[in-house]
Amino acid sequence: MKYLHLPVFLTEVLENIINDINGIYIDTTFGSGGHSFGILKKISNQGKLFAFDQDQFAIIKNTNQICDKRIRCFNDNFKNLQKILKNYKKNILKNVSGIIADLGVSSYQIDTPSRGFSIRFNNILDMRMDLSKNKSALNIIKTYSLEKLNNILSKYGEFQNPQRISRKIVLNRQFINTTLDLVNLFKRNNNMKFLSRLFQALRIEVNDEINALKKLLKQSINILKPGGKLAIISYHSLEDRLVKNFFQSGNIQGIIRYDKKGNNLSPFNKKYTQRIFPTKKEISKNNRARSAILRITQTHKRKKERSLN
Template identity: 70%
Template sequence: MKSFHQPVLLAEVIKHLIYDIHGTYVDSTFGGGGHARSILKEISNKGKLIAFDQDQFSIIKNKICDKRIILFNANFSKIKRILKASKKQVKVSGILADLGVSSYQINTPQRGFSIRFNNILDMRMDLSKTKSALNIIKTYSFENLNNLFYKYGDFKKPQIISRKILLNRKFINTTFDLVKLFNNNINFLSRLFQALRIEVNDEINALKKLLKQARTLLKKGGRLAIISYHSLEDRLVKNFFKTGNIHGIIRSDNQGNNLSTFHKRYTKRIFPTKQEIYTNPRAKSAILRITQKI
């Protein structure tokens, strides 16, 4: 079967995430099931894997027939609520999140994620949602466009981009329309598409919700592994691991000890090898951070 998605930093994730073979683990971004299948190989028959993915096609195309896995078609921001509703509210041994867009989504033209294919600007990971990239282009105000391009694309002068979109928005419908309008280099266009995608899928707020839920879902000694692909995500994860809160504020007790939920000494930052980047270019910008609950 053709690979739906090549998992990034697979060996490193398994090495550091799995420490209790009888434990319950959460794969919050199931995707092509690559990480999930490897986790199932490592855990015992008593172990469990609870997986989530908001893209229904991931569920349909990559379903794993194994009694140890439970798969939910939902965004990872809803993990705690779904587990409670399904009466599977347990303390878990580890949580994994591989952030960003999957290879399948990028390589499927009609999903509108890639500058390589000409199709309607969509970029929804969950097709049941109404907001698409085209909706943003057609309806957002100058101020709202400025805000998203500055925050999510790291553009220093977003007003230039926003003004150009406003002047030409009635002519923009497809990915190539946007590419043609700016006619810039790959780096510029990648950041532009990234900013729209993050806004469409509310990715930063979803990540914040996942991180906050991880504090209570993980049991003592439990591990949290996050793979991010751009500085905005990575900075949020790094500060959360350091401080135990999404605001990145260090809170201390009367003796000056950091009150973070996570073990400072265990926290690791791992990059893909040159060999992995060669075989899977998507891994180039990946950063894996792993921490352990105290």
């Protein structure tokens, strides 16, 4: 087996989530298969791997490389993880040893001009990870009101004053069709940081990424077994902050709750919760790693857990 690109934090992920070579593991973002292939090399013949990806092309293109009875692939969004696993086999829930999620855009999506994710290629503004969905970045540009554009630019692009950007888009939307049209509209702001935040805001809105992540985090408590590991790789502060707060509290709101003895009621063990940054060596080999943060946690090993959603 071989994978098409170098996955971010491969060594760190494998070292931290493989705690039972006979266990069940889930790769929620299969992409080009890097993490999945790594897991398959580590687990035994009795181990199992379930791989998910909402991008039809990732599943069709990359699973063709796999001839392994230990893996089962699903073409679906990880927000539906619990439902799909339950329908597939009920006893999987609460029996999973490890879950990995590598958030953001896959290398394949970025490097495919027709997908419209990158400012490097001039193509129709699309940005859909799941091509069966109707909403694209172009649809947002053409139809969203000034108020809705302000909202997504503020929330997902973290622009402090998005009104000027939104107004310019609304006034010129009839001339915007491609990635280059949007880039040229903001020539004075034509720097990578500004454009990255603009494209990020549109992409997150198109794919409802933050809500999907929230659902994945909440479901992980009901899927992992006691002592199970959860590893999340994020690429911007919105995702990382959400993951950090969830690992600390066990709930999406990030509210830490305590029992009468003052013990944190989070289902995760603080002792095994860690944050890992890419090394200079990894960044030099894989430029995609430069903004990545890996957070890993483990559920308590006691049998009875309390879910605070």
